[in-house]
Structures are given as structure tokens and as C-alpha cells.
Amino acid sequence: MNQPASNGGPRPTTAQRRQHLKRIIQVFPSLVLRTYCRIRLLIMGPRFLDVIGNYLPERGDVLEIGCGFGLSGLYFSSFHHHRVIHGYDLDEKRVKAADAAAEALGLTNARFAFGDAAHLTLERLFDAAYAIDIIHHLPREAVPKFLESIYERLHLGGRFIIKDVDNTPAYKRWVSWMTDRVMVGLDEPLYYWPVAELCTMLHQAGFTVHTYPMPDILPYPHVLYVCEK
Numbered sequence: 001m002n003q004p005a006s007n008g009g010p011r012p013t014t015a016q017r018r019q020h021l022k023r024i025i026q027v028f029p030s031l032v033l034r035t036y037c038r039i040r041l042l043i044m045g046p047r048f049l050d051v052i053g054n055y056l057p058e059r060g061d062v063l064e065i066g067c068g069f070g071l072s073g074l075y076f077s078s079f080h081h082h083r084v085i086h087g088y089d090l091d092e093k094r095v096k097a098a099d100a101a102a103e104a105l106g107l108t109n110a111r112f113a114f115g116d117a118a119h120l121t122l123e124r125l126f127d128a129a130y131a132i133d134i135i136h137h138l139p140r141e142a143v144p145k146f147l148e149s150i151y152e153r154l155h156l157g158g159r160f161i162i163k164d165v166d167n168t169p170a171y172k173r174w175v176s177w178m179t180d181r182v183m184v185g186l187d188e189p190l191y192y193w194p195v196a197e198l199c200t201m202l203h204q205a206g207f208t209v210h211t212y213p214m215p216d217i218l219p220y221p222h223v224l225y226v227c228e229k
């Protein structure tokens, strides 16, 4: 695979990283999927991905919950060959597409499999974990147990990075709600946790937590949670 690597070599420039994201999208075989990924990147911009990636260790095993089509996992594994991404999602079609994309890109350090955040049965420990726009899709009652199960699966000192959306201001919450409803339909669970409530649950699970609003031109109330075990 022809890509700049930061393993001992020069760090990839912003232009190289953006170019590589385009390349990742191009390996998806269907136009619908490529269009979805481009929309996803409009909402969850490359800048945000880079911020999240900077909190992840450059080597070791990283758990991703709700990996979708693998866009972020493929990106985070591309420049750090000793960072192994283990992505899980409830949607088997997405997992398959993510795996096929990893193969097309020649990435052996990005693996994707079926996994339900509400019933994680992972045996091993991880060096870090992240979840991008997944917690608001979980049934509310499943969230405390989900956070506890991530805590249990991390080595001491391991980070859990969450990107989710706040429930304020109201107009931004409505924009998020409408976007999500278009994607998942009317029957799926959807709940935007107030930052303070999610922080309380993270503390109860055992994490120390710092939160950072991630302002954007688009009206989505993005929040970053940096949690440590």
C-alpha cells in the first residue's frame, strides 16, 4: 500500500492525511456507500478524526465500538502499523464492508467483527477504546453497563475516547435528531445525553473524565469525552 507512515519516518502532513481519507472512500465499491462516507465526513470532519486519533496510542490494541463501515478505524490504522484497531458493530453488512475495505487497502492492523455494545462479550484487554456517535443510538438502560464493560476491558491507564452529541442547544439537537432519524428511521432508540449525565455515568463506571465541546460550522453539538481508567 502506497501511504506515508509515521512509524519512525516523517509524520504525514495534513494534505497527505486528507488525500488518504479520499483513498479510503474510493475503495468502497458502491456509489451509495461512498456518498454515505462523504456525508459522514462532512458531519464528523477530518479535523475531528485527527483530534480523536491524537488521543489514541500509536501502538497497541484499540477497541472501537460502533465502527460502522470502518471509516475511522481504517484511517486510524493507516499511519501507525503497530496500532491495531478492533472494530465492532451490530450491523453485519457494515462490518463486512469495513473488512473488505481493509483488505483492499492492504491493512492488516484493522479488523472488524459483529458485536453488540449492549452485550459485549470480549475476553481480552485493550490499550484504548473509542466510540464515535454510538452512545446516542443505544437503548438508555444499556448505557451504564456498556460504559462499565469498556472500563473492564481496558488496561490500567487506558483511554476511552467518546465523540457524541450534547442535548443543547435545542436547535442543534433538532438538527442531530433529524439527521439521525433519516439514517435509522423512527423506531430505533435515540437519546442525546446531557454532558453532565453522561459524565456522572462515566465516573460511576470508574473513569476520570474531561469534556471538550467541538464547535463546527455545521449546527451539530459535538462533544469529545476523554476518559481514563
Ligand SMILES: C[S@@+](CC[C@H](N)C(=O)[O-])C[C@H]1O[C@@H](n2cnc3c(N)ncnc32)[C@H](O)[C@@H]1O
Binding pocket: 040, 044, 065, 066, 067, 068, 069, 071, 072, 088, 089, 090, 091, 094, 115, 116, 117, 118, 131, 132, 133, 134, 137, 138
Ligand atoms: C452514526 S453511526 C456511526 C458509525 C461510525 N462510528 C462513524 O463514525 O462513522 C452509528 C453506528 O452504531 C452502530 N450501532 C448501533 N447500535 C449498536 C450496538 N448496540 N452495538 C454496536 N453497534 C451499534 C450502527 O450500526 C452504526 O454503524
